[in-house]
Amino acid sequence: MNEIAVLSGKGGTGKTCLSAAFATLCSNVVVADCDVDAANLYLILQPENDTEAVFVSGQKAVINRETCTDCGVCISYCRFDAISNINGTVEILETSCDGCMLCMRVCPENAITMAISDKSRWYSGTFRNGNMVHARLEPGEENSGKLVSVVRKAARELAKKTGAETIIIDGPPGTGCPAISSLTGAKKTIIVAEPTASGFHDMKRIIELAGNFGIKTYVVINKYDLNRDVTNQIADWCRENHLPVAGNIAFDPEMVEAMLQCKSIIELNPASDLSREIITIWNKIEKDEQTTDY
Amino acid sequence: MPVTIREMKIAIASGKGGTGKTMVSANLFYSLQNAGMKVSLVDCDAEEPNAAEFISGSSAGVSLVSQKLPVIDTEKCTFCGKCFEYCNYHAIVFLPPANFIQVVSDLCHDCGACVYACEYDAITEINKELGKVNTMQVNGQCRLIEGRVNVGVYSSVPVVKKAIQSLNCEDIAIYDSPPGISCPFIATVVRADYVVLVTEPTPFGLNDLKLSVATLEQLDKPYGVIVNKAGLGNREVYEWIAQKNIPLLMEIPFDKEIARIYSEGRLLAEVADGYQERFLVLSEKIKQACHE
Amino acid sequence: MKVAITSTGDNTDAKIDSRFGRCSYFVVYDTESGSTEFIPNPNLESIEGAGPASVQMVASKGVSKVVSGEFGSKVKSIFDQLKIQLIVVNDPSKKISDIIELLNQK
Numbered sequence: 280m281n282e283i284a285v286l287s288g289k290g291g292t293g294k295t296c297l298s299a300a301f302a303t304l305c306s307n308v309v310v311a312d313c314d315v316d317a318a319n320l321y322l323i324l325q326p327e328n329d330t331e332a333v334f335v336s337g338q339k340a341v342i343n344r345e346t347c348t349d350c351g352v353c354i355s356y357c358r359f360d361a362i363s364n365i366n367g368t369v370e371i372l373e374t375s376c377d378g379c380m381l382c383m384r385v386c387p388e389n390a391i392t393m394a395i396s397d398k399s400r401w402y403s404g405t406f407r408n409g410n411m412v413h414a415r416l417e418p419g420e421e422n423s424g425k426l427v428s429v430v431r432k433a434a435r436e437l438a439k440k441t442g443a444e445t446i447i448i449d450g451p452p453g454t455g456c457p458a459i460s461s462l463t464g465a466k467k468t469i470i471v472a473e474p475t476a477s478g479f480h481d482m483k484r485i486i487e488l489a490g491n492f493g494i495k496t497y498v499v500i501n502k503y504d505l506n507r508d509v510t511n512q513i514a515d516w517c518r519e520n521h522l523p524v525a526g527n528i529a530f531d532p533e534m535v536e537a538m539l540q541c542k543s544i545i546e547l548n549p550a551s552d553l554s555r556e557i558i559t560i561w562n563k564i565e566k567d568e569q570t571t572d573y
Numbered sequence: 574m575p576v577t578i579r580e581m582k583i584a585i586a587s588g589k590g591g592t593g594k595t596m597v598s599a600n601l602f603y604s605l606q607n608a609g610m611k612v613s614l615v616d617c618d619a620e621e622p623n624a625a626e627f628i629s630g631s632s633a634g635v636s637l638v639s640q641k642l643p644v645i646d647t648e649k650c651t652f653c654g655k656c657f658e659y660c661n662y663h664a665i666v667f668l669p670p671a672n673f674i675q676v677v678s679d680l681c682h683d684c685g686a687c688v689y690a691c692e693y694d695a696i697t698e699i700n701k702e703l704g705k706v707n708t709m710q711v712n713g714q715c716r717l718i719e720g721r722v723n724v725g726v727y728s729s730v731p732v733v734k735k736a737i738q739s740l741n742c743e744d745i746a747i748y749d750s751p752p753g754i755s756c757p758f759i760a761t762v763v764r765a766d767y768v769v770l771v772t773e774p775t776p777f778g779l780n781d782l783k784l785s786v787a788t789l790e791q792l793d794k795p796y797g798v799i800v801n802k803a804g805l806g807n808r809e810v811y812e813w814i815a816q817k818n819i820p821l822l823m824e825i826p827f828d829k830e831i832a833r834i835y836s837e838g839r840l841l842a843e844v845a846d847g848y849q850e851r852f853l854v855l856s857e858k859i860k861q862a863c864h865e
Numbered sequence: 866m867k868v869a870i871t872s873t874g875d876n877t878d879a880k881i882d883s884r885f886g887r888c889s890y891f892v893v894y895d896t897e898s899g900s901t902e903f904i905p906n907p908n909l910e911s912i913e914g915a916g917p918a919s920v921q922m923v924a925s926k927g928v929s930k931v932v933s934g935e936f937g938s939k940v941k942s943i944f945d946q947l948k949i950q951l952i953v954v955n956d957p958s959k960k961i962s963d964i965i966e967l968l969n970q971k
């Protein structure tokens with residue numbers, strides 16, 4: 280199974296639009312949208328979900344107002360600043376609670392219980408070119424990394440069932456837990472960089488992370504023509520670090536037009552220069568070290 | 574234009590990255606600084622801090638952010654197993670037959686439950702570095718405070734908190750918020766008086782905006798919207814915010830020239846005509862909204 | 866002597882699972898009695914700490930060797946301290962029965 284993670288470090292570099300383009304180049308693919316904080320890929324791929332499942336992201340402490348005496352012992356123990364005394368009443372800020380259960384254990388009145396956080400969901404379904412798994416994390420719920428793992432596991436099972444050779448992972452921005460979960464065990468990763476000072480900087484951080492996992496890394500420079508100087512700097516840096524630049528993609532408002540029509544750029548205009556460049560990139564990366572039937 | 578604002582904390586956020594929130598933060602900072610305000614910019618996007626690429630200052634100190642990491646003294650430990658039972662994160666490996674007990678540092682959330690659990694005084698805590706807060710003096714009274722978490726650390730929240738704590742009696746503090754809607758974002762916006770959501774007029778932008786708005790509603794924070802890259806995409810974002818009665822604070826057009834200025838790490842307010850005034854108008858609008 | 870092997874299924878025809886912390890099953894094979902015990906990995910779902918929790922699980926079975934496709938650095942260091950020997954089998958086509966055979970030859 281060929282798991283390819285598309286990541287960027289910085290958000291907004293066009294990672295999701297590219298993932299959509301790659302996905303619509305395949306004939307039988309599984310797409311895992313691992314940007315669970317702000318899932319967008321489903322807007323383009325429009326999957327028909329056949330499964331909806333609850334994701335338990337953890338637990339949160341809840342105070343029983345009947346038995347709480349507002350003594351404040353728990354406040355002094357909580358290391359997440361989740362408990363405070365608001366005008367004489369001890370309250371837990373749900374969004375700050377890490378679920379460690381210490382307050383429950385220290386409460387002399389046994390007034391604290393744990394409630395599971397079960398508002399997040401994940402979905403699996405089919406779309407034009409195969410199957411798709413995506414998720415929705417409830418605001419402020421932790422463990423997006425765990426949800427990413429759940430999504431990836433479901434994607435792998437689907438791939439096994441449907442005989443799909445390739446799984447495309449649309450990863451989250453950043454280098455934190457969900458990014459790590461999106462990378463672990465992937466065979467290849469495509470880093471979508473943009474030629475801005477911050478895009479370059481963030482790209483290095485995510486490449487450092489991918490390097491830690493020993494994953495084969497390819498760089499794609501998106502909107503390269505917005506600043507050719509930085510594009511050249513990125514290309515030089517990649518050469519020095521022996522990283523293949525799989526291609527440069529020009530800025531084209533057609534990308535946005537495709538998004539408005541809920542299509543990938545490949546579906547909107549397969550003969551355009553932009554699409555042809557993306558096809559070349561995909562073939563290069565996908566076929567590297569292995570031959571597939573596309 | 575004289576601006577009189579006292580102690581206001583504004584978080585600049587966006588559901589996804591790359592919508593231009595750092596650009597807005599940095600330009601707002603620059604404009605207020607030029608207007609003579611005592612303003613500080615806190616880069617709370619500790620996983621990818623980028624504000625320093627737009628604003629330069631001289632280093633005025635680095636403070637390390639650490640978490641506590643429990644260490645178990647096997648001499649004192651009686652292998653009662655209470656800490657193992659209390660640790661809710663599987664961070665303690667406990668094998669009494671092998672006389673083995675150890676905290677796995679990458680899994681520890683620094684909750685303190687094991688220390689509380691141990692009745693034999695066998696657990697002490699050492700410091701483990703998570704990241705740092707860099708402070709840069711931009712001019713006499715303005716600073717850039719940057720949180721930067723080490724690569725691979727599971728949560729940037731402690732770094733965000735420490736960065737915000739490094740403020741002292743500014744007239745205005747601007748928080749460049751982390752993207753997304755999870756804990757680092759919340760840790761930032763709960764410490765702000767007002768939240769500015771930067772979005773772009775595309776289906777992705779609208780989808781992310783809805784998620785951010787839902788989160789802010791839950792937190793009961795006042796907020797308004799800036800549409801960046803106006804002219805790209807369609808009108809859906811505008812229709813949605815109008816329908817929800819969310820104030821549209823500002824529009825920044827999509828323009829290749831603006832994209833280039835940004836990509837070079839330069840500021841619109843510095844190089845493009847009229848932008849400094851526009852950002853001051855923005856701050857006035859925020860101020861009014863805060864006092865409503 | 867007891868040996869733990871990571872397995873993709875619950876019988877000896879199943880292939881070795883190359884991931885230690887996230888394998889589907891652990892097989893505990895007893896070289897003296899020739900008995901095998903298949904234990905579903907309870908840590909499969911947990912994102913954080915699957916490795917160390919799995920170490921905890923196999924070590925509590927009293928094994929002295931563990932056979933898998935790969936071990937993370939965290940896991941390695943705990944096994945080292947527990948003086949449990951690690952055997953890396955880099956061939957995902959190997960069946961559990963093949964590995965048991967190899968163990969018996971030694």
Ligand code: SF4
Nearest residue numbers: 660681682684685687
């Ligand atoms: S501090 Fe909390 S998370 Fe860390 S080992 Fe102790 S109980 Fe576990």
Ligand code: SF4
Nearest residue numbers: 650651653654656691
């Ligand atoms: S609670 Fe203290 S004595 Fe008991 S196992 Fe943990 S460290 Fe050892």
